[in-house]
Amino acid sequence: MNWTDHLPALLLAVPLLGAFVTPLVSLGGKMLRNTLLVVTTFVTLVIAFLLWKDVLVSGTAVYVMGEKVFNLTMPSGMKLPVRIILEADAFSAFMALCGAIASFAGALFSLNYMEGFSGMKRYVSLYCLLTVGMLGMTITGDLFNFFVFIEIASIASFGLIAFWRDKAEAVEASFKYTLVSQVASMVLLLAFGALYGKYNALNIAAIGSLLKFGFMEKIVLVFIVASLACKCGAFPMHMWLPDSYAEAPSGVSCLLVAVSQASLYGLVRVCFSLYGVTMGASFIPWVVILLGLASMFFGVTMAVVQHDIKRLMGYHSVSQVGYMLLGFGVGMLVLSDAKGMADYGFAAIQGGVFHMFNYTMYKALLFLAAGSLYYTTGKRDLNDMGGLARKMPYTTFMFVIAAAAIAGLPPFNGFVSKLLIYESSFAVHPSLAAIALISSVLTLASFVKVFQTAFLGPEQNAFLSVREVPSGMLAGMGVLTVVILAVSLFPSITMSYFVEPASKALVDQAGYIGAIMGGGM
Amino acid sequence: MKPLSLIVRTGCNLFAWFMLVFGVNVVVHGYASPGGGFQGGAIVATFIAFLLVSYGGEKIHSWVNEKIYDLILEETGLLLFITLAFMGLPTSFFYNFFTIPWEAYQQTGRLFPQGTTAIMSIAVGIEVAGALSMVILSMFKGIRLVSDRQIEEEPGHDR
Numbered sequence: 001m002n003w004t005d006h007l008p009a010l011l012l013a014v015p016l017l018g019a020f021v022t023p024l025v026s027l028g029g030k031m032l033r034n035t036l037l038v039v040t041t042f043v044t045l046v047i048a049f050l051l052w053k054d055v056l057v058s059g060t061a062v063y064v065m066g067e068k069v070f071n072l073t074m075p076s077g078m079k080l081p082v083r084i085i086l087e088a089d090a091f092s093a094f095m096a097l098c099g100a101i102a103s104f105a106g107a108l109f110s111l112n113y114m115e116g117f118s119g120m121k122r123y124v125s126l127y128c129l130l131t132v133g134m135l136g137m138t139i140t141g142d143l144f145n146f147f148v149f150i151e152i153a154s155i156a157s158f159g160l161i162a163f164w165r166d167k168a169e170a171v172e173a174s175f176k177y178t179l180v181s182q183v184a185s186m187v188l189l190l191a192f193g194a195l196y197g198k199y200n201a202l203n204i205a206a207i208g209s210l211l212k213f214g215f216m217e218k219i220v221l222v223f224i225v226a227s228l229a230c231k232c233g234a235f236p237m238h239m240w241l242p243d244s245y246a247e248a249p250s251g252v253s254c255l256l257v258a259v260s261q262a263s264l265y266g267l268v269r270v271c272f273s274l275y276g277v278t279m280g281a282s283f284i285p286w287v288v289i290l291l292g293l294a295s296m297f298f299g300v301t302m303a304v305v306q307h308d309i310k311r312l313m314g315y316h317s318v319s320q321v322g323y324m325l326l327g328f329g330v331g332m333l334v335l336s337d338a339k340g341m342a343d344y345g346f347a348a349i350q351g352g353v354f355h356m357f358n359y360t361m362y363k364a365l366l367f368l369a370a371g372s373l374y375y376t377t378g379k380r381d382l383n384d385m386g387g388l389a390r391k392m393p394y395t396t397f398m399f400v401i402a403a404a405a406i407a408g409l410p411p412f413n414g415f416v417s418k419l420l421i422y423e424s425s426f427a428v429h430p431s432l433a434a435i436a437l438i439s440s441v442l443t444l445a446s447f448v449k450v451f452q453t454a455f456l457g458p459e460q461n462a463f464l465s466v467r468e469v470p471s472g473m474l475a476g477m478g479v480l481t482v483v484i485l486a487v488s489l490f491p492s493i494t495m496s497y498f499v500e501p502a503s504k505a506l507v508d509q510a511g512y513i514g515a516i517m518g519g520g521m
Numbered sequence: 522m523k524p525l526s527l528i529v530r531t532g533c534n535l536f537a538w539f540m541l542v543f544g545v546n547v548v549v550h551g552y553a554s555p556g557g558g559f560q561g562g563a564i565v566a567t568f569i570a571f572l573l574v575s576y577g578g579e580k581i582h583s584w585v586n587e588k589i590y591d592l593i594l595e596e597t598g599l600l601l602f603i604t605l606a607f608m609g610l611p612t613s614f615f616y617n618f619f620t621i622p623w624e625a626y627q628q629t630g631r632l633f634p635q636g637t638t639a640i641m642s643i644a645v646g647i648e649v650a651g652a653l654s655m656v657i658l659s660m661f662k663g664i665r666l667v668s669d670r671q672i673e674e675e676p677g678h679d680r
Contacts, residue, residue, distance in 0.1 A: 017607075020602075066617060
């Protein structure tokens with residue numbers, strides 16, 4: 001048996017092992033603990049990459065925990081799969097890779113950033129657990145396990161957001177997030193329970209093959225969309241997001257971005273692979289589109305007036321999630337219409353998928369850059385900063401790349417995905433594209449503001465002793481910069497090898513169900 | 522928290538140990554009977570809650586070495602669990618590699634402890650006992666922090 005068959009399990013097992021051995025390794029000192037954090041996240045990244053490569057070559061990877069044969073999903077005589085099943089198709093592997101990159105970058109950044117603080121063994125342990133939760137959400141094939149992983153991720157993030165427990169704001173942000181996210185989780189659990197009660201199955205593929213769209217399924221879909229939209233920070237449920245992103249240590253904010261994308265992944269997975277064409281009527285797609293429009297417009301209008309650099313970026317997260325919701329909403333709208341799908345629906349989904357990746361990369365980089373400013377100046381208020389470009393040239397360079405990417409300036413990666421979303425939403429109604437464009441312009445405006453106030457201008461006396469951040473932090477930001485530049489400079493390769501297989505896998509409901517229900521062997 | 526009366530303390534002296542034994546019993550038989558690792562571990566953790574309520578916080582903190590719960594119990598449980606999961610790996614992650622074959626059950630009519638499941642249940646029990654005891658102790662410490670109005674400052678913020 002080939003060891004690469006075990007990649008889906010190892011993707012979760014390695015960071016979990018890292019989280020479990022942290023207290024023991026921490027006895028050996030700081031150096032050992034830091035090495036553990038970097039090695040664990042790096043190995044996870046390698047596994048995620050190998051899994052993605054494996055999935056592209058040999059199709060959807062299925063893994064049955066504890067079975068005699070790792071891919072025996074339906075032992076003879078069974079009508080439904082019963083064991084814990086991991087299912088990684090091209091889209092799951094894509095999301096896992098994206099999350100693993102963010103996790104590795106955040107870990108590198110945290111080494112120097114968190115140096116002066118106590119309780120680092122808990123930080124490392126929770127950081128690995130948050131990675132497990134995020135990766136688990138992306139590759140699980142089972143609704144209840146999705147709930148379990150979302151809870152692992154939530155509980156780890158409660159602890160990490162409140163990590164600076166001597167700051168009252170951090171504890172408040174964590175408490176707010178706890179309340180909101182627990183309500184969302186319970187709604188999600190109710191929805192999954194309703195599906196289990198009716199179909200006696202929890203596997204996404206199994207329910208997908210049985211699903212008849214009735215009244216109960218409608219309610220379940222509304223519950224799932226509402227709760228997962230809350231988890232990923234869509235507009236009316238976004239109030240936890242700026243607080244928690246701003247108050248968490250920057251390395252954690254970087255990973256929280258990936259976690260919110262994993263929630264969005266869950267939403268999209270349920271809509272496309274569980275419901276698929278049976279969703280039929282245009283109600284839910286329009287709800288998703290309207291959520292997206294509201295998020296992107298109100299998110300960005302709240303962002304432009306912020307002074308606090310991390311809160312500003314938090315509101316931009318709300319706005320950016322709107323683009324993906326718009327793209328996926330347009331895709332859902334024409335899911336059952338082959339002509340519309342070929343004309344613009346698939347492009348919209350590609351735009352959404354690509355934007356998920358781009359957003360994770362540049363937003364993580366922006367949070368790390370904001371963390372660097374906080375590290376050197378001790379301030380988060382833009383009004384107190386200025387003239388830092390001379391002092392911190394590398395940080396400035398990486399910040400400019402990330403800011404250009406989020407604003408959608410060509411040739412950066414944000415431009416490609418935004419263009420796909422504009423074009424396809426224009427085909428549904430021009431006003432959708434218009435709102436998206438206005439939001440993009442406002443995004444550019446607010447990042448010009450950040451760049452101008454923090455980096456340009458005369459040197460300030462208060463910052464005479466400011467130096468460039470330590471190499472660990474630069475390395476963390478460098479990882480993300482390299483990924484952004486690579487994706488930006490080779491857009492056609494990225495689209496055909498990276499985004500298109502993922503989008504195809506997302507649309508291909510029969511393929512997702514067949515990988516589990518088709519007998520397995 | 523002040524110590525309770527002599528009657529309560531004597532009652533605690535008698536029953537806390539039975540509670541512990543009962544909890545361990547639930548953990549050990551968890552693989553095939555009601556209860557299991559988590560429930561048994563929670564019962565074991567009530568031991569510390571018993572002591573805390575009857576003897577008061579000051580005394581407990583002088584008795585208890587938190588490392589026993591934090592490091593020894595939790596780490597043993599967690600590492601035992603994940604090691605067992607990894608040991609199934611040549612076949613599959615979490616594979617039950619020393620299960621007793623079905624034929625043995627048919628011959629003897631006895632349900633044997635099913636391999637790794639039973640050990641994992643014990644691992645979960647150890648972990649939960651340690652973790653819940655830590656939760657009780659930390660929550661109690663938290664109350665004292667608020668009442669004393671002393672919040673520790675992180676050294677990292679003063680740069």
